[in-house]
Amino acid sequence: MPQVYERVALIGLGLIASSMFWAMKRGGLAGEVVGYARSAETRETAREIGLCDRVCDTLAEAVEDADLVVLCIPVGVMGAVAAQIAPHLKAGATISDVGSVKADVIAQVAPHLPDNVHFVPAHPLAGTEHSGPASGFAELFDNRWLLIVPTEGTDPAATAQLRALWEGMGANVEEMDAEHHDLVLAVTSHAPHLIAYTMVGVADDLRRVTDTEVIKYSAAGFRDFTRIAASDPTMWRDVFLSNKEATLEILGRFTEELFALQRAIRQGDGDHLHDYFTRTRAIRRGIIEAGQDTDAPDFGRGGERSK
Ligand SMILES: NC(=O)C1=CN([C@@H]2O[C@H](COP(=O)(O)OP(=O)(O)OC[C@H]3O[C@@H](n4cnc5c(N)ncnc54)[C@H](O)[C@@H]3O)[C@@H](O)[C@H]2O)C=CC1
Numbered sequence: 232m233p234q235v236y237e238r239v240a241l242i243g244l245g246l247i248a249s250s251m252f253w254a255m256k257r258g259g260l261a262g263e264v265v266g267y268a269r270s271a272e273t274r275e276t277a278r279e280i281g282l283c284d285r286v287c288d289t290l291a292e293a294v295e296d297a298d299l300v301v302l303c304i305p306v307g308v309m310g311a312v313a314a315q316i317a318p319h320l321k322a323g324a325t326i327s328d329v330g331s332v333k334a335d336v337i338a339q340v341a342p343h344l345p346d347n348v349h350f351v352p353a354h355p356l357a358g359t360e361h362s363g364p365a366s367g368f369a370e371l372f373d374n375r376w377l378l379i380v381p382t383e384g385t386d387p388a389a390t391a392q393l394r395a396l397w398e399g400m401g402a403n404v405e406e407m408d409a410e411h412h413d414l415v416l417a418v419t420s421h422a423p424h425l426i427a428y429t430m431v432g433v434a435d436d437l438r439r440v441t442d443t444e445v446i447k448y449s450a451a452g453f454r455d456f457t458r459i460a461a462s463d464p465t466m467w468r469d470v471f472l473s474n475k476e477a478t479l480e481i482l483g484r485f486t487e488e489l490f491a492l493q494r495a496i497r498q499g500d501g502d503h504l505h506d507y508f509t510r511t512r513a514i515r516r517g518i519i520e521a522g523q524d525t526d527a528p529d530f531g532r533g534g535e536r537s538k
Protein backbone atom coordinates (compact mmCIF):
# COMPACT_ATOMS: atom_id res chain seq x y z
CA MET A 232 0.00 0.00 0.00
CA PRO A 233 1.56 3.36 -1.00
CA GLN A 234 2.11 6.13 1.55
CA VAL A 235 -0.94 8.41 1.81
CA TYR A 236 0.40 11.18 4.07
CA GLU A 237 3.93 12.34 4.78
CA ARG A 238 3.28 13.24 8.43
CA VAL A 239 0.24 12.40 10.61
CA ALA A 240 -0.40 13.79 14.10
CA LEU A 241 -2.64 11.84 16.49
CA ILE A 242 -4.07 13.96 19.32
CA GLY A 243 -5.11 11.86 22.35
CA LEU A 244 -3.44 8.45 22.58
CA GLY A 245 -6.29 6.08 23.49
CA LEU A 246 -7.99 3.09 21.86
CA ILE A 247 -8.74 4.71 18.52
CA ALA A 248 -5.44 6.61 18.10
CA SER A 249 -3.35 3.59 19.06
CA SER A 250 -5.32 1.35 16.68
CA MET A 251 -4.85 3.94 13.91
CA PHE A 252 -1.11 4.00 14.58
CA TRP A 253 -0.75 0.20 14.35
CA ALA A 254 -3.02 0.07 11.29
CA MET A 255 -1.02 2.84 9.53
CA LYS A 256 2.22 1.00 10.31
CA ARG A 257 0.79 -2.27 9.03
CA GLY A 258 -0.12 -0.62 5.73
CA GLY A 259 2.90 1.69 5.37
CA LEU A 260 0.40 4.56 5.02
CA ALA A 261 2.33 7.43 6.64
CA GLY A 262 5.94 8.59 6.56
CA GLU A 263 5.94 9.64 10.21
CA VAL A 264 3.22 9.40 12.86
CA VAL A 265 3.59 11.72 15.83
CA GLY A 266 1.40 11.61 18.91
CA TYR A 267 0.34 13.92 21.72
CA ALA A 268 -1.24 12.92 25.02
CA ARG A 269 -2.31 15.29 27.76
CA SER A 270 -0.96 13.27 30.66
CA ALA A 271 2.74 12.60 31.22
CA GLU A 272 1.85 9.06 32.27
CA THR A 273 0.18 8.30 28.90
CA ARG A 274 3.13 9.81 27.02
CA GLU A 275 5.48 7.63 29.07
CA THR A 276 3.45 4.48 28.33
CA ALA A 277 3.33 5.39 24.63
CA ARG A 278 7.12 5.74 24.50
CA GLU A 279 7.58 2.43 26.34
CA ILE A 280 5.37 0.43 23.96
CA GLY A 281 6.61 2.13 20.77
CA LEU A 282 3.28 3.84 20.12
CA CYS A 283 4.05 6.59 17.56
CA ASP A 284 7.33 7.35 15.83
CA ARG A 285 7.62 10.41 18.07
CA VAL A 286 5.64 11.38 21.19
CA CYS A 287 5.42 15.14 21.71
CA ASP A 288 5.01 16.97 25.03
CA THR A 289 2.99 19.84 23.55
CA LEU A 290 0.10 20.16 21.12
CA ALA A 291 1.96 22.81 19.12
CA GLU A 292 4.95 20.54 18.53
CA ALA A 293 2.68 17.64 17.50
CA VAL A 294 0.69 19.51 14.86
CA GLU A 295 3.35 21.75 13.28
CA ASP A 296 4.32 20.32 9.89
CA ALA A 297 1.59 17.64 10.08
CA ASP A 298 -0.26 17.01 6.81
CA LEU A 299 -3.07 15.30 8.69
CA VAL A 300 -4.13 16.00 12.28
CA VAL A 301 -6.67 13.59 13.81
CA LEU A 302 -8.47 14.53 17.02
CA CYS A 303 -8.86 11.24 18.94
CA ILE A 304 -10.24 12.73 22.17
CA PRO A 305 -13.65 12.72 23.90
CA VAL A 306 -16.27 14.70 21.96
CA GLY A 307 -16.75 17.17 24.83
CA VAL A 308 -13.24 18.62 24.47
CA MET A 309 -12.97 18.81 20.65
CA GLY A 310 -13.65 22.57 20.51
CA ALA A 311 -11.17 23.47 23.25
CA VAL A 312 -8.40 21.40 21.64
CA ALA A 313 -9.18 22.78 18.17
CA ALA A 314 -8.74 26.30 19.57
CA GLN A 315 -5.36 25.32 21.03
CA ILE A 316 -3.97 23.75 17.85
CA ALA A 317 -5.39 26.32 15.39
CA PRO A 318 -2.45 28.81 15.50
CA HIS A 319 0.09 26.02 14.86
CA LEU A 320 -1.48 24.23 11.89
CA LYS A 321 0.41 23.98 8.61
CA ALA A 322 -1.23 25.66 5.60
CA GLY A 323 -3.01 23.06 3.46
CA ALA A 324 -3.21 20.49 6.28
CA THR A 325 -6.27 18.30 6.76
CA ILE A 326 -7.90 18.26 10.19
CA SER A 327 -10.09 15.27 11.02
CA ASP A 328 -11.56 13.59 14.07
CA VAL A 329 -12.96 10.21 15.13
CA GLY A 330 -15.73 11.44 17.45
CA SER A 331 -18.88 9.35 17.91
CA VAL A 332 -21.10 12.43 17.38
CA LYS A 333 -20.83 14.69 14.37
CA ALA A 334 -23.11 17.78 14.31
CA ASP A 335 -21.95 19.04 17.72
CA VAL A 336 -18.28 18.26 17.03
CA ILE A 337 -18.44 20.16 13.73
CA ALA A 338 -20.09 23.11 15.51
CA GLN A 339 -17.37 23.07 18.16
CA VAL A 340 -14.34 22.67 15.87
CA ALA A 341 -15.08 24.50 12.58
CA PRO A 342 -15.17 28.07 13.98
CA HIS A 343 -11.62 27.75 15.34
CA LEU A 344 -9.93 26.51 12.16
CA PRO A 345 -8.12 28.93 9.84
CA ASP A 346 -9.28 29.21 6.21
CA ASN A 347 -6.10 27.63 4.85
CA VAL A 348 -6.76 24.11 6.27
CA HIS A 349 -9.30 21.42 5.28
CA PHE A 350 -11.73 20.03 7.86
CA VAL A 351 -12.94 16.48 7.11
CA PRO A 352 -14.87 15.01 10.07
CA ALA A 353 -15.04 11.21 10.31
CA HIS A 354 -16.23 8.39 12.57
CA PRO A 355 -15.04 4.76 12.59
CA LEU A 356 -17.86 2.39 13.54
CA ALA A 357 -15.44 0.15 15.38
CA GLY A 358 -14.34 -0.01 18.96
CA THR A 359 -14.25 -2.03 22.12
CA GLU A 360 -15.04 -1.36 25.78
CA HIS A 361 -11.30 -0.84 26.41
CA SER A 362 -9.51 2.49 26.47
CA GLY A 363 -6.04 3.95 26.82
CA PRO A 364 -2.76 3.74 24.87
CA ALA A 365 -2.22 0.00 25.31
CA SER A 366 -5.70 -1.03 24.14
CA GLY A 367 -5.29 -0.55 20.38
CA PHE A 368 -4.63 -3.14 17.69
CA ALA A 369 -4.03 -2.95 13.93
CA GLU A 370 -7.07 -5.03 12.94
CA LEU A 371 -9.70 -2.89 14.73
CA PHE A 372 -10.95 -1.22 11.53
CA ASP A 373 -10.78 -4.24 9.21
CA ASN A 374 -14.09 -4.62 7.40
CA ARG A 375 -15.76 -1.97 9.58
CA TRP A 376 -17.46 1.20 8.37
CA LEU A 377 -15.81 4.59 8.42
CA LEU A 378 -18.28 7.41 7.91
CA ILE A 379 -16.96 10.66 6.46
CA VAL A 380 -19.22 13.61 7.27
CA PRO A 381 -18.28 16.47 4.94
CA THR A 382 -19.00 20.01 6.09
CA GLU A 383 -19.96 22.95 3.90
CA GLY A 384 -17.12 23.52 1.48
CA THR A 385 -15.16 20.38 2.39
CA ASP A 386 -12.46 19.95 -0.26
CA PRO A 387 -13.05 16.81 -2.43
CA ALA A 388 -9.30 16.18 -2.80
CA ALA A 389 -8.77 16.30 0.99
CA THR A 390 -11.76 13.97 1.43
CA ALA A 391 -10.39 11.52 -1.16
CA GLN A 392 -6.99 11.45 0.58
CA LEU A 393 -8.58 10.74 3.98
CA ARG A 394 -10.73 8.04 2.36
CA ALA A 395 -7.58 6.39 0.97
CA LEU A 396 -6.01 6.38 4.45
CA TRP A 397 -9.03 4.69 6.06
CA GLU A 398 -9.34 2.18 3.23
CA GLY A 399 -5.65 1.41 3.75
CA MET A 400 -6.45 0.78 7.42
CA GLY A 401 -9.02 -1.81 6.34
CA ALA A 402 -12.26 0.19 6.60
CA ASN A 403 -15.16 0.52 4.16
CA VAL A 404 -15.81 4.23 3.67
CA GLU A 405 -19.12 6.00 3.08
CA GLU A 406 -20.23 9.62 3.29
CA MET A 407 -23.21 10.81 5.33
CA ASP A 408 -24.54 14.16 6.49
CA ALA A 409 -24.11 15.10 10.14
CA GLU A 410 -27.76 15.12 11.29
CA HIS A 411 -28.47 11.77 9.66
CA HIS A 412 -25.28 10.31 11.15
CA ASP A 413 -26.29 11.40 14.65
CA LEU A 414 -29.78 9.90 14.35
CA VAL A 415 -28.49 6.59 12.93
CA LEU A 416 -25.86 6.35 15.67
CA ALA A 417 -28.41 7.20 18.36
CA VAL A 418 -30.37 4.11 17.26
CA THR A 419 -27.49 1.72 16.64
CA SER A 420 -25.00 2.71 19.32
CA HIS A 421 -25.86 5.52 21.74
CA ALA A 422 -29.29 4.38 23.00
CA PRO A 423 -28.14 0.71 23.21
CA HIS A 424 -25.20 1.81 25.37
CA LEU A 425 -27.53 3.74 27.69
CA ILE A 426 -29.84 0.73 27.95
CA ALA A 427 -26.87 -1.51 28.80
CA TYR A 428 -25.69 0.95 31.45
CA THR A 429 -29.22 0.96 32.91
CA MET A 430 -29.64 -2.82 32.93
CA VAL A 431 -26.31 -3.34 34.68
CA GLY A 432 -27.26 -0.62 37.18
CA VAL A 433 -30.56 -2.38 37.88
CA ALA A 434 -28.77 -5.69 38.41
CA ASP A 435 -26.32 -3.98 40.73
CA ASP A 436 -29.23 -2.66 42.82
CA LEU A 437 -30.71 -6.17 42.91
CA ARG A 438 -27.40 -7.65 43.97
CA ARG A 439 -28.15 -6.46 47.48
CA VAL A 440 -31.12 -8.85 47.44
CA THR A 441 -29.58 -11.73 45.56
CA ASP A 442 -26.02 -11.44 46.89
CA THR A 443 -23.53 -12.60 44.23
CA GLU A 444 -25.98 -14.62 42.15
CA VAL A 445 -26.37 -11.93 39.49
CA ILE A 446 -22.70 -12.30 38.61
CA LYS A 447 -22.48 -16.05 39.23
CA TYR A 448 -25.40 -16.98 37.00
CA SER A 449 -25.00 -14.25 34.37
CA ALA A 450 -26.39 -15.48 31.07
CA ALA A 451 -24.80 -14.47 27.77
CA GLY A 452 -27.18 -11.56 27.16
CA PHE A 453 -26.39 -9.95 30.49
CA ARG A 454 -22.67 -10.54 30.01
CA ASP A 455 -22.88 -8.59 26.73
CA PHE A 456 -24.54 -5.77 28.66
CA THR A 457 -21.76 -5.77 31.27
CA ARG A 458 -19.12 -5.61 28.51
CA ILE A 459 -20.78 -2.56 26.98
CA ALA A 460 -21.40 -0.96 30.39
CA ALA A 461 -17.66 -1.24 31.12
CA SER A 462 -16.96 1.39 28.40
CA ASP A 463 -15.12 4.59 29.27
CA PRO A 464 -17.32 6.86 31.47
CA THR A 465 -15.86 10.15 30.17
CA MET A 466 -16.30 9.20 26.54
CA TRP A 467 -19.92 8.12 27.03
CA ARG A 468 -20.91 11.02 29.27
CA ASP A 469 -19.74 13.29 26.45
CA VAL A 470 -21.55 11.28 23.75
CA PHE A 471 -24.93 11.64 25.49
CA LEU A 472 -24.49 15.33 26.26
CA SER A 473 -23.29 15.97 22.71
CA ASN A 474 -25.96 13.92 20.87
CA LYS A 475 -28.72 15.03 23.21
CA GLU A 476 -31.63 15.60 20.78
CA ALA A 477 -31.28 12.39 18.75
CA THR A 478 -30.67 10.23 21.82
CA LEU A 479 -33.72 11.65 23.61
CA GLU A 480 -35.85 11.10 20.48
CA ILE A 481 -34.84 7.42 20.30
CA LEU A 482 -35.17 6.87 24.05
CA GLY A 483 -38.71 8.34 23.87
CA ARG A 484 -39.66 5.78 21.22
CA PHE A 485 -37.92 3.03 23.17
CA THR A 486 -39.91 3.85 26.29
CA GLU A 487 -43.21 3.71 24.37
CA GLU A 488 -42.38 0.26 22.96
CA LEU A 489 -41.25 -0.94 26.37
CA PHE A 490 -44.56 0.14 27.92
CA ALA A 491 -46.46 -1.70 25.15
CA LEU A 492 -44.51 -4.89 25.83
CA GLN A 493 -45.00 -4.44 29.58
CA ARG A 494 -48.77 -4.16 29.02
CA ALA A 495 -48.76 -7.28 26.79
CA ILE A 496 -47.06 -9.26 29.56
CA ARG A 497 -49.48 -7.97 32.20
CA GLN A 498 -52.52 -8.77 29.99
CA GLY A 499 -51.16 -12.15 28.90
CA ASP A 500 -51.16 -11.00 25.26
CA GLY A 501 -48.91 -13.72 23.85
CA ASP A 502 -49.74 -12.82 20.23
CA HIS A 503 -48.34 -9.32 20.70
CA LEU A 504 -45.13 -10.69 22.20
CA HIS A 505 -44.76 -13.39 19.54
CA ASP A 506 -45.37 -10.97 16.64
CA TYR A 507 -42.91 -8.50 18.09
CA PHE A 508 -40.17 -11.09 18.61
CA THR A 509 -40.75 -12.50 15.10
CA ARG A 510 -40.17 -9.03 13.65
CA THR A 511 -36.98 -8.47 15.65
CA ARG A 512 -35.63 -11.92 14.76
CA ALA A 513 -35.98 -11.01 11.07
CA ILE A 514 -33.90 -7.87 11.66
CA ARG A 515 -31.07 -9.92 13.22
CA ARG A 516 -31.18 -12.36 10.29
CA GLY A 517 -31.06 -9.45 7.85
CA ILE A 518 -27.90 -8.13 9.51
CA ILE A 519 -26.22 -11.54 9.25
CA GLU A 520 -27.27 -12.03 5.61
CA ALA A 521 -25.86 -8.58 4.76
CA GLY A 522 -22.52 -9.72 6.21
CA GLN A 523 -22.51 -6.95 8.80
CA ASP A 524 -22.24 -9.15 11.88
CA THR A 525 -18.60 -9.64 12.75
CA ASP A 526 -19.47 -12.13 15.49
CA ALA A 527 -21.12 -14.51 13.04
CA PRO A 528 -18.72 -17.44 12.54
CA ASP A 529 -20.12 -18.05 9.02
CA PHE A 530 -18.22 -15.04 7.75
CA GLY A 531 -14.86 -16.21 9.03
CA ARG A 532 -14.14 -12.98 10.86
CA GLY A 533 -13.02 -12.64 14.44
CA GLY A 534 -15.46 -11.13 16.89
CA GLU A 535 -14.66 -8.08 18.94
CA ARG A 536 -11.35 -8.79 20.56
CA SER A 537 -11.54 -8.97 24.35
CA LYS A 538 -8.40 -8.04 26.23
N1 LIG B 1 -13.99 3.59 22.16
C1 LIG B 1 -14.69 3.34 21.09
O1 LIG B 1 -15.20 2.23 20.98
C2 LIG B 1 -14.85 4.39 20.02
C3 LIG B 1 -14.57 5.71 20.28
N2 LIG B 1 -14.77 6.67 19.31
C4 LIG B 1 -14.50 8.08 19.59
O2 LIG B 1 -13.10 8.24 19.55
C5 LIG B 1 -12.68 9.25 20.45
C6 LIG B 1 -11.58 8.69 21.33
O3 LIG B 1 -12.07 7.57 22.00
P1 LIG B 1 -11.10 6.43 22.59
O4 LIG B 1 -9.86 6.33 21.81
O5 LIG B 1 -11.95 5.24 22.78
O6 LIG B 1 -10.81 7.07 24.02
P2 LIG B 1 -9.67 6.77 25.09
O7 LIG B 1 -10.26 7.11 26.42
O8 LIG B 1 -9.05 5.44 24.90
O9 LIG B 1 -8.62 7.92 24.70
C7 LIG B 1 -8.94 9.28 24.72
C8 LIG B 1 -7.69 10.06 24.93
O10 LIG B 1 -7.99 11.47 24.91
C9 LIG B 1 -7.27 12.10 25.95
N3 LIG B 1 -7.88 13.37 26.32
C10 LIG B 1 -8.99 13.58 27.05
N4 LIG B 1 -9.23 14.88 27.19
C11 LIG B 1 -8.22 15.53 26.54
C12 LIG B 1 -7.89 16.89 26.33
N5 LIG B 1 -8.64 17.88 26.82
N6 LIG B 1 -6.79 17.17 25.61
C13 LIG B 1 -6.02 16.21 25.12
N7 LIG B 1 -6.29 14.89 25.27
C14 LIG B 1 -7.38 14.57 25.99
C15 LIG B 1 -7.29 11.08 27.07
O11 LIG B 1 -6.29 11.34 28.00
C16 LIG B 1 -7.03 9.78 26.28
O12 LIG B 1 -5.66 9.57 26.07
C17 LIG B 1 -13.93 9.71 21.20
O13 LIG B 1 -14.38 10.91 20.64
C18 LIG B 1 -14.93 8.60 20.94
O14 LIG B 1 -16.25 9.10 20.91
C19 LIG B 1 -15.14 6.33 18.03
C20 LIG B 1 -15.39 5.02 17.72
C21 LIG B 1 -15.29 3.95 18.70
Ligand SMILES: O=C(O)C(=O)Cc1ccc(O)cc1
Binds near residue numbers: 356358359360459535
Ligand atom coordinates in the same frame (compact mmCIF):
# COMPACT_ATOMS: atom_id res chain seq x y z
O1 LIG C 1 -17.83 -2.01 21.75
C1 LIG C 1 -18.91 -1.84 21.16
O2 LIG C 1 -19.83 -2.67 21.20
C2 LIG C 1 -19.13 -0.62 20.36
O3 LIG C 1 -20.24 -0.29 20.10
C3 LIG C 1 -17.93 0.15 19.90
C4 LIG C 1 -18.19 1.54 19.45
C5 LIG C 1 -18.36 2.55 20.38
C6 LIG C 1 -18.56 3.84 19.97
C7 LIG C 1 -18.60 4.16 18.63
O4 LIG C 1 -18.78 5.43 18.26
C8 LIG C 1 -18.43 3.18 17.68
C9 LIG C 1 -18.23 1.86 18.10
